[in-house]
Amino acid sequence: MADTTPTDEKFRGKVWRFDDDISTDVLSPGAFALDPVEVRMLHVLESVNPAFAAEVESGDVVVAGRNFGCGSSRETAPENLKALGVACVVAESFARIFMRNAVAVGLPVVVCSGVHGVFDDGDTAEVDLASGLVHNPGTGTQLRGDPLPEEMREILHAGGILALLRNSPPGPD
Amino acid sequence: MGMSMAERILARAANEERVEAGQFVVADIDLALLHDIFAAGVFDTLNDVGIEGVFDPDKAVVVIDHFVPAPSAEAAAVHERIRAHVARLGITSFYDAGDGICHQLLPERGHIRPGTLVVGTDSHTTTYGALGAGGAGIGTSDMVYALATGKLWFRVPETMRFELTGELMDQVSWKDVILHLAGRLGADAAQYMAMEFGGPGAARADMSSRLTVSNMAVEMGAKFGLFAADEVTDKYLRDQGGEGCDPFGPEIDANYAAVHDVQLSDLSPQVALPHEIDNVSPVEEVAGLKVNQCFLGSCTNGRIEDLHAAAEVLDGRKIAPGIRFLVSPASRRVLQEATRSGVLTSLIEAGATILAPGCGPCFGGHGGLLGPGERCIGTHNRNFIGRMGSSQAEIYLASPATVAASALTGHIADPREVRPDHG
Structure with a gap:
């Protein structure tokens, strides 16, 4: 089956910056849990930055503080960001399930200590998934994040865990 | 070096003699939980991917608990889709609207056994650690994969150990203990880790209290929130009408990334x-x-x-x-x-x-x-x-x-x- 998910590991995009503990409740509010992605994506982060969902453009980069995606297991959190065109999320740290879900849906993430302090809203960010390098060309600052483990990058390369399942479905015992 | 509870659980599930924190394993799933926010979507996707059945209809539990009673026509329709999928797939354990919340039902109805690996489309799946089970929340795509194959990848987590001593004062509960720990250590203190609660204070905690603490382990970022299975666990399982259990805990000299001492008598309501x-x-x-x-x-x-x-x-x-x-x-x-x-x-x-x-x-x-x-x-x-x-x-x-x-x-x-x- 044709898989159109880009496997390019380098991104360059406009930064939207958020603080610590951005929860799945703001990434995917519970009240819209049963709505389709077209509705859900309109409410992404609205309680912390009402302009985000309307103004974010394809290829933009989300930069955040610690514990990004904390809270529920709802995969709609990374899915909503992906649907809005976010190219990748770079954060000081991620909540475990969010990170797992991001990989599962094919949204690239990079853990990068200090990243929250070196970007402002509207800056440009350059991110290299393979090396973990995160660069702010406007200020010349470069940080080295932790590249994802090979096991997780393989799932991203495949375009997510469902693509993996389609490529190698379980056989009979 | 001995294995922590998390390492023991994942070693067994991965059919390995031993595993170590940091290692990636492909583990067999003992139980998969789905609730009504995600179940219909997961089963639809399973269909779309071309999978006709789940790996073992006796190892999936479906609970309608979030939109109960259905607050909208849309929610009612979703519930109908879930019931149809459950019947089609032959899933034996299904709890309908009004039976209760999944994390109460699964322990209460004897689905959770010490030492097993449980995944659920809900972050509070950590609750099952109260019975010594490795319960971890996952997303819907991972659940589709798990239902299709009976397996899922895991990174073996480091363990943060809590040694609990002393007794709680009047009107102080284990909810106050876990809130205190979150406040003291931070909401991401156990990120990607397992939390293991032990010591004489933990041994005295009743099952209801353990369920509260393990439930909120995820609020500190944890993958698992574990208590050793002991006499309290054995009695709880019997009281629910099921079989008792053997003790299950960490090995002696297990490797811990951090150990925190907690004196329970120092705590006030939080x-x-x-x-x-x-x-x-x-x-x-x-x-x-x-x-x-x-x-x-x-x-x-x-x-x-x-x-x-x-x-x-x-x-x-x-x-x-x-x-x-x-x-x-x-x-x-x-x-x-x-x-x-x-x-x-x-x-x-x-x-x-x-x-x-x-x-x-x-x-x-x-x-x-x-x-x-x-x-x-x-x-x-x-x-x-x-x-x-x-x-x-x-x-x-x-x-x-x-x-x-x-x-x-x-x-x-x-x-x-x-x-x-x-x-």
């Missing part, structure tokens, strides 16, 4: 303030703040012990005028037991509104949401901005006793300070 779980203060520092709604329920604190703790504080008195006191027993069994014991009557007479067993207000879905500027204190597990309705509302988290004391007075109150005068 409150998590908006909008982060680790924004925690002793109750005396926030006492007096007016509230609009008090919520007693959820998978964290909706058990019979929690209802009794609240009723004991109320002690036959009425709640303050203008306060909405919402009580949601965590399952039909809890509701039945509360009816038999009379605690339900005493809560209703105090002024409580009884809600159906379910997740509605806790996750901000329906039934007890907050308007702008309103303030709620509840026994649930999250106080994130916008979680319970308006993003201009405030959520405070506390124990059943503290929530009852707050309902009684109309403001956040210390349960030790509202004792009735029986003189």
Whole structure:
């Protein structure tokens, strides 16, 4: 089956910056849990930055503080960001399930200590998934994040865990 | 070096002699839990991917608990789709609307066994660690993969060990312990790790308390929140009508990334303030703040012990005028037991509104949401901005006793300070 998910590991995009503990409740509010992605994506982060969902453009980069995606297991959190065109999320740290879900849906993430302090809203960010390098060309600052483990990058390369399942479905015992 | 509980659980599931923290394994799933927010979508996707059945229909449990009773035609339709999928796939364990909250039902109905690996499309799947099971939340795509193959990848987590000693003071509960730990260490202190609760204090904790603590392990970022299976676990499993269990714990000399000592007798009732779980203060520092709604329920604190703790504080008195006191027993069994014991009557007479067993207000879905500027204190597990309705509302988290004391007075109150005068 044709898989159109880009496997390019380098991104360059406009930064939207958020603080610590951005929860799945703001990434995917519970009240819209049963709505389709077209509705859900309109409410992404609205309680912390009402302009985000309307103004974010394809290829933009989300930069955040610690514990990004904390809270529920709802995969709609990374899915909503992906649907809005976010190219990748770079954060000081991620909540475990969010990170797992991001990989599962094919949204690239990079853990990068200090990243929250070196970007402002509207800056440009350059991110290299393979090396973990995160660069702010406007200020010349470069940080080295932790590249994802090979096991997780393989799932991203495949375009997510469902693509993996389609490529190698379980056989009979 | 011995294995931690998390390492033992994942070694068994991966059919390995031993595994170590940091290692990636492909593990066999012992049980997969789905609830009504995600079940229909997961089963639809399974279909789309071309998988006709689940790996083992006896190893999946489906629970309708979030949109209960259905607050909209859309939710009712989703429930219908779930029922059809469950019948089509031959899934044997299905709990319909009104049976209760998944994390109450699975332990209560004997689905959880010590040492097993359980995944659920819900972050509070960590709850099962109370019985010594490795319970971890996953997303829907991972669940599709797990249902199709019976397997899933895991990174073996490091373990943060808690040595609990001493005894809790009057009106201090294990909810206060876990809130204290979140406040002391931070909401991401156990990120990607397992938490293991041990020591004589943990051994004395009853199952209801352990379920509360393991439930909230995820609020500190944990993959698992584990108690060793012991006599308390054995008795609990038998009391629910199932088979007892052998002890299951860490090996001697297990490797821990960190060990924290907690003296239980030092703790007072705790409150998590908006909008982060680790924004925690002793109750005396926030006492007096007016509230609009008090919520007693959820998978964290909706058990019979929690209802009794609240009723004991109320002690036959009425709640303050203008306060909405919402009580949601965590399952039909809890509701039945509360009816038999009379605690339900005493809560209703105090002024409580009884809600159906379910997740509605806790996750901000329906039934007890907050308007702008309103303030709620509840026994649930999250106080994130916008979680319970308006993003201009405030959520405070506390124990059943503290929530009852707050309902009684109309403001956040210390349960030790509202004792009735029986003189």
